[in-house]
Amino acid sequence: MLKKIYRLTDEGNRAIIKASLCMCLFNLATLLPVILFALITDEMLNRYFGYTAGSISLWVYWGIALIVLGAIFLAYKITYRKKYLTSGKEDSILRMKLADKIRRLPLSYLGKRNLSDLTSVIMDDVAVAQNTLAIVATEFIGGLLSGIIALVILFFYDWRLSLCLAACLPIAAAVMALCRVISEGTNKRNKQKKLDISDGLQEYLENIKVLQTSPNMETYQKTLESKIKRLIPGQILYELLSGITISISYNTMRLGLGLVIIVGSTRLISGQISTVTFLLFLFIAVRIYEPLTKACEMLGELIYSLVSAKRIRDLLDYPEQTGQQDIQLSQQDIQLPQFDVTFDHVSFGYNQEDVIHNVSFTAKQGEITAIVGPSGCGKSTLCKLAARFWDVQRGSVSIGGVNVNKIDPEVLYKNYSFVFQDVVLFNDTIYNNIKIGKEDATREEIMAAAKLARCDEFIERLPKGYDTVIGENGKTLSGGERQRLSIARAFLKDAPIILLDESTASIDPENETKIQEAIGKLIKNKTVLIIAHKLRSIVDCDKIIVLKEGHLLESGIHEELMEEQGLYHRLYSLQNENIAWTVNSLS
Amino acid sequence: MKEKGVFVRLFSYMGKFKVTMTLSIILAAASAVVNLSAFISVYNVAKEIVRSLGDFSRLNQGRLIELGWQAVFLISLSFGLYGMAQLFSHITAYNTVAKLRIKLFKYIGALPLGYHSINPSGKQRKIIEKNTDNLETLIAHQIPDFVQSAVLPAAFLVFMFVYDWRLSLVCLIPIVIGFLILASMLKGESEGFVKQYQKSAEDISNAATEYVRGISVVKVFGQTANSFRRYKAAVKEYSDYMIKYALSMENTDSAYNTIINGIFFFLIPSGIILFNSGNNPERTILSFVFFAVLIPAVVTILSRIMKSSSNLMISKASLDVIDKILNEQPLSKTTHPKVPDDCTISLERVSFAYEADAERALNDVSLTIQQGTVTALVGESGGGKSTIASLIARFWDVQGGTIRIGGVDVRDMDYNEWMKQVSIVFQDTNLFKMSIIDNVAFYTPNASREDVLHALHLARCDDILEKLPNGADTVIGTKGIYLSGGEMQRITLARAILKDAPVVLLDEATAFADAENEHLIQKALDELLRGKTVLMIAHRLSTVIHADQICVLERGKIVERGTHTELLKSDGIYANMYEEYQNSISWRIGGKQYA
Known part of the structure; x- marks a missing residue:
């Protein structure tokens, strides 16, 4: 159990x-x-x-x-x-x-x-x-x-006196059970109120800048205050309900003591039991309920812990993604003939509703394929499907002709590098952070990767160079430096397929060219899939895919798409207009 | 002494609920006394029987039954009183915690915005919620339990005189030993343990957070939980520490439980010796029976306080954190606020460091922003751009020099008045879970619906209102309502447009919105900035070439200043940056440049 x-x-x-x-x-x-x-x-x-x-x-x-x-x-x-x-x-x-x-x-x-x-x-x-x-x-x-x-x-x-001792236990247990039923509703309502307080506090703290500079601070604080106060009656009611029932149940249990005295003394007088028996039961009666009471006290906590236990079980039992028998983890090196990424009539939705509709294209090895479109069009979803973050519902995604669903994720990921905006760094040395890219890398390899990613210049400025510990998620580094470290990792990993978010280049506008240079080197001769925002930066790409609301609208190279005078053309023109914007232009 | 400190501090937070707490303490004490007297009834039963031994016909059964029910009644009463004590202590606890939470969030709300920039909202919320929760247990459960256990020795002193001083004294020995063991445990547990425990718990929590947050990297780079050394080490260390700590208490804890359950070991020989000595045997028998009956009550009470001791230390640590917050310095307020004539902002030899011994974020910076002009700050990250904006908005106060608005030191102005003059448009665009109308009117609650709608129109939000089910009355954050970052940004711009403050502090977005959003945001900014005194933290140089003044910051100093044309002509850092920028915008992925 x-x-x-x-x-x-x-x-x-x-x-x-x-x-x-x-x-x-x-x-x-x-x-x-x-x-x-x-x-x-x-x-x-x-x-x-x-x-x-x-x-x-x-x-x-x-x-x-x-x-x-x-x-x-x-x-x-x-x-x-x-x-x-x-x-x-x-x-x-x-x-x-x-x-x-x-x-x-x-x-x-x-x-x-x-x-x-x-x-x-x-x-x-x-x-x-x-x-x-x-x-x-x-x-x-x-x-x-x-x-x-x-x-x-x-x-x-002595069964009679024992029966006296135990007589009220079932009633006590019933009262106890009743207590749970009665107080459960209050308990639930209190939990909801507590959540309200949490949400309220979070919103308050997140927006403190706005609040402090607005005349609404006091009104807002009053609502929050009343949320906090509103919890009190519920809590007291719960305490009252559970406290009273528990108290009743403990008392019921102890009625046995009275019964022992009454029945015992009658039987003692009539000579049916000896003095020592009576005294024994008397002494026991004041003592025996203690472990039982404790057990009852523990029952509540035991039930409470079941929620946690269930959350643990749910996580442990969640189904894993697997591969086909023949391309399991045991086979460390599956040999793929080449690394074209092909989408074949892919439809996909996170829930009931599809966000990708019947998309087909191939990102060829050695070529750069860019995905563009308005925000929410499915660019990043598409990119993630290429790496089997999700399994597609209809159609198929394959690399080198092998359906990705058939490859164990751990084997599959060996073939990918990701350069996205959300860089994850660990509170460890720079050296170890880069090394994650390849566990058995030599120091030379690591330093070479850092150099390629234009990291060496900022690393050398750090007090301990490569052995500097960079804090939680690299908080001592600037956005651009963190991004370049993630690129260094990718260099070290040297995976044949690269998934890239173009906006990573502008994460640190003051150092944009350095990141651009690093990315330029990284993607050479790979299968590259880019989520692009700045359309000017992708005009040289080998293939551009234009998405709108999950549909593949247009595809081709820049010149072709411009000629089509469609969505791509419109976005491109608009961006050129945007780039010319300045403050104070009207004065 | 330390514990006393905790209780004294707690009492000071209770306010008028000191009354209910006192009531709870009295009831808890009464419950302990009644509990003991219930056992006296049981003893009386035994006494009747012992006295009439040999001739049970003398036994008054009615009296026995009466005593039996008396015992049951007294036990019930004791439980009832204990329940009441708990009810009152819970009332105190819930109210005190609520008061403390309100006090905390109000206090935190009045702290300089700089404090909030450093302390993440999630962490602050946890302190307001969790740390006060710990105090709740202390007030609700531990205080009444401590009171009960304190009653015991007193009761035994009374029994010494009423019943048998010798046996009473004998029983008191293990109780006193028990207290001593408890005290030594508390001492062992104090500071050192709690600190180590907290560190170990923090380590594992950080490592777990880091591991989960980094799980995509862990997966993609084929790491395992085992190869993730920091997590593994933290988990092992934590569990080793818990085991080590638990085992270090093994003997004392076992000794404590043995001694409070072992009063019989002292009572039995003393009873036998006294009886064998032949002095007043009847009295000895009765006393022996008395204490035999009483012991269970003692055990019940004493085993309760066992758990309390470690909680006490956790509560103390929680209270320390709370007190530390309540000791944070709020923004200084002036008693005689001055009102500036215009909105010209001037920094005069301003210096500032985020921490006492850290490098200065600003070093002797002077800068004048004429009313109605646009000043742009450019330069590498960490150069001090946002520090200047933060100081003008009084997130912090300067450490050296002065910031003047229309000739008046900002510290001599009424903070709220000054905040009415400034719109802060930074990158974080949080909206409240309210309707869009209420969100936009947040600074200006008296604005008419027309004004709000007009501001939304100026901020180019028409498309947003159209697509939402309830238009401007749609509540943000309700299910199925999704707004992109660019859309949220436009709504916050509408808020600033409606506020129409003469000074705008603007931190240009680094994140890239899509072309259409970007375009609309730019139009909204045009509306907002028209005719204002503007300080802009710029990331893309193209946007500031028309600024009246551009300042280049490097390591806390303004190293160049002038208009775009002037700066290009002087061919310094700015000119370099501009060239670099031109390069970056002409970058083409896979283009010829780096091929």
């Missing part, structure tokens, strides 16, 4: 079960002194009334007490050790497993999902699940089990 729900390893599962059993032993051991108390009291009474002579053996009882004490200590210690060791180990195993799974997910899935949400599965959900395993699960299982075992043993000793 636990193994399935929390995705434990076999070893972890066994360890948690052992820990729970030890917890149960601990609980049972803490009940043992009660028996000693009853026996000793009985001995005292026997001597007091003169039934027995001599003194009570101090050493026997103290000796037994010592053994019990030792048992308590050991049981606790073993539980403790087992649960924390296991949860610590499972924690890292699960986090590595999740990270590896995320790596295997199709990029389309990653595009759809909020990245911080994914991170929170690795961080928060794993933390909740592991905490549950370490503390909640052991206490819950241990508490419940020990309560039941104790009751069963007592049942054989």
Whole structure:
């Protein structure tokens, strides 16, 4: 059960079960002194009334007490050790497993999902699940089990009094269940209100520049304030509902104490039970509900953790993209005859609605193919389909004649380099950041790549050169420098197909020519697919594809397209007009 | 002492809810007392039986039943009181947290905009939400639990006099030892642990964020989670640290739980010895039974505070972060605001550094922007272009020199008044989840609908309004409403056009909108800038050739200034940049240039 729900390893599962059993032993051991108390009291009474002579053996009882004490200590210690060791180990195993799974997910899935949400599965959900395993699960299982075992043993000793002890447990459990049902609605509403607060705060902080300079600040703050205040009554209601029901349920459980006294005293008077039995049940009655109460307390947290466990499972079970049997990962080097990228009647939509309609073209090896069109026309979608970020729904995309769907993504990606605007750098040295392009690259190769990408000039200015650590996502570098590092990676990788966003060149307008130069060198003799914005920069391309709303409208070389007097012509002319714009031109 | 600090600070945030907190504390204490007295009833049952032993006919069954129900009632009462204590502590907690959140967001909202440029909104939101959440647990649960455990030793002192001082003292020994162990754990846990834990947690969180954010690179370059060393190391270190920490507490934690569950080990021999000594055996028996019955209550209360101790440290850390924010310096306000005559902006020998020991972002910069003229700032990134604009808008205040508007120091002007005079058009174009009308009228709530629509028209937004289902009343951010970056930009321009402030600070967009959007944005800018005093951070040199004044910034200094023609003639840095720029716009991918 636990193994399935929390995705434990076999070893972890066994360890948690052992820990729970030890917890149960601990609980049972803490009940043992009660028996000693009853026996000793009985001995005292026997001597007091003169039934027995001599003194009570101090050493026997103290000796037994010592053994019990030792048992308590050991049981606790073993539980403790087992649960924390296991949860610590499972924690890292699960986090590595999740990270590896995320790596295997199709990029389309990653595009759809909020990245911080994914991170929170690795961080928060794993933390909740592991905490549950370490503390909640052991206490819950241990508490419940020990309560039941104790009751069963007592049942054989005196079933009537045991029944008294247990009589109200089902009612308590029912109240508990009822409590969850009643408070669930409030709980949900509160969660919604909390989300509202989050959204409100986020909007407020994001727009603080606008707010601070507008007369609306106070009004806005008031709405936010009322959002925050609106949560309070709901929270209190929830506390009231769950607090009261839990309190009722605990009290119901303890009615057993009263029953034991009433039934016990009747039976004692009529001589059906001995004094020691009565005292034993009396002592037990004040003690036995404790582990059960604890188990109940844990139940809430256990249920709470199921949400996290489910999020973890959902991620681990998400289907991966695969390739065909014969082009699996094991075959490290599939030999493709050439690297033409061909779209054959491709239609594709993220949801029900298609955003790419029946597009066919070939980007030839050694040629540059540019995709242009107004924003939202499907340029970048098309580019990403070329690398199997998504699987197309109709038609096919192939490289060198092989359908990309048949190639395992890990093998497929070896053939691509991407130069997009969203450069990802790691908080590591420049050297290691470039090295990602080729794991076994030599220092010479890395420096050569950096040089080709025009990185060497800024790297040399850095205090530690190639060994400078560049901060989170390279925050110590300018946009253009980061872009050139990503190009250096691509140089190092030297993949036959290059997917490129032309606007990457203007990410740092003050250094535009350097990036342009680097890109120029990178794309030589490759299959190049470019998303283009500045039409003047692509007039020399071997093929230009004009998209509008997912349809391939025009294609050809610049001169042909200009002659057609269509969309391309219009965009081109408009841009030439734009470039002449200046501030202050009217004055 | 440290804990006390936390509670004192917390109390100061409670405001009038100190009353409910106090109530909660009293109820929690009462609950502990009632809980103990319930066990006294059970003891009384035992006492009746022990007293009538040998002749049960003397036993008053009615009395026994009465005592039994009394015990049940008292336990219920104790739970009820505890529930009430929790209710009041929760009321306090929820209200205090809400108050604190409101206080925080208002305080943060009044901090200089520079603070917001440095601190990402997501991080700030997390502090407002999560750190206050931690305090909620502390107030709601831990304070009542601490109170209950504090009642125990006091109760035992009372029992010492009422029942048997010897056995009472014996029982007090393990309780005191328990407290000592707890105290030593708290000490061990304090500072060092929390700091290390937070660092380790931060490392793993950063590594995970980095890994997930970089997943496309990880995938495309064939990396694995294992080869991603930083993540692997952070995960391992975190788990090692958690295990190490847990194991370091293994013995103390086990000892604590053994000792509070082990009171019997002290009680049994003392009871036997006392009984064997033969002194007043009846009293000894009764006392022995009394404590035997009472122990479970002690265990219940003492095991509750165990969990609280580590939470206390986390709460303290949270509180520290909150207090740090509340100690941030707000923008200085003047008591006698002066009003400038015109909008001529002049920087007089202005110096500024973002951090005390960092290199100066601006170094002794002087610049005058005449009313009604356009000044463009050009130069490499990091040269100080945006710092100048930020200082004029008072994101920060200058550290050396002065910025004057129409001869008046900006710091002597009313901040809100000055902000009415300035439109800031930067690259981040966030819109509110409101209708387009309300978004545009955000600076000018009194504007008529016609005025707003006119501004939208001037900002060339007509096509946007046409395609949206409810036109200008469409709420931004609702499902199915998608606006491109260029479209959002035009709406923010409409906002600025409607505001019609005499000064415009403009950061030219570097991102490339498509040709049609670009064209419309340019038209909208024409409308906005007409007749204004303009400071423009320029990235594309072509757009500024008609500016009245162009300043070239390099490493925090203005190294050249003049009109486009003048600067070209002087053949300096600007002339170079311009040539470079001409090259870049004539770039053709796959063209002959680099072939």
